[in-house]
Amino acid sequence: ASRMKQNRRSKNDTAEKIQKVRSMWAQIVETLTSLTKEKEVVDSVLADCANPRVLDGTDVVLSVPALLTHMVESNKYGFCTGNLYEGGKLNFLTVIQLLNEALMTLRDEHCPCELKTPDRIEDLVTSYKSVLHSCESLCEKQQHCEPNVQSVSREQETWESKWKMVLGQCPSNLIFQDGLVSSVHFI
Structure with missing residues (x-):
């Protein structure tokens, strides 16, 4: 039984190989035919040319x-x-x-390119300098704002520590505690 399977496989393999060879041969014939046509075109051009x-x-x-x-x-x-x-x-x-x-x-x-004229180059340099200057001024403003933020946070810390000494806890914690509002009765 195993020999019969091997014989079938070998016959199938042989048939596949034959089919591959036939398709490759068909491609070769097609390529040669197209090259023959191209050669005829080139030959006709060269035949008309006085000096090939x-x-x-x-x-x-x-x-x-x-x-x-x-x-x-x-x-x-x-x-x-x-x-x-x-x-x-x-x-x-x-x-x-x-x-x-x-x-x-x-x-x-x-x-002519616009950049080739000296006036155009000077205008571009001037505009780029003004943009650079405005960027530098924005950086300076940002640097001045950073210390203010730090001083505000220090002031808030001192304020919270003073209230904590008086009340025993931070006032912001009093606001968020549950039960304080419910103990108040309105008449």
Whole structure:
């Protein structure tokens, strides 16, 4: 009986493995079909291109305007790193960094930042100083109030101790005791 169970399990395992292999093969065929279509598209683009070597960056001459060169070289943060050409081929990472720098320069020319004007910076500094001054004055007021609270609590302690000597207990305890109100009779 146990051998029959093992045979069934092994047949089921084999069937599952065959099914997995078939599904994996179907995925491989689907991937190859899509790659074939993509290859056809690329081949059609390259067939129309006069110089197919342009796509890899060889023999491409790129001229960078002097203003952009100056801005990149004077940039203290060093966003653009590397040479435009490495091994006779165009370095696309550096080209993208140059394009980003050019776009930021264009943005700054058309939409100047408010903080770049000295008057705006002075206004901000003045407003921040006034806020700081008001915060400091609030801190001083708070420090002056703390000793008053301490002196009030000392006065309350002395007041309670005097009444305790006279009455034998604190007057606030008399208020909260049960039975005092019930002993008073109104006519």
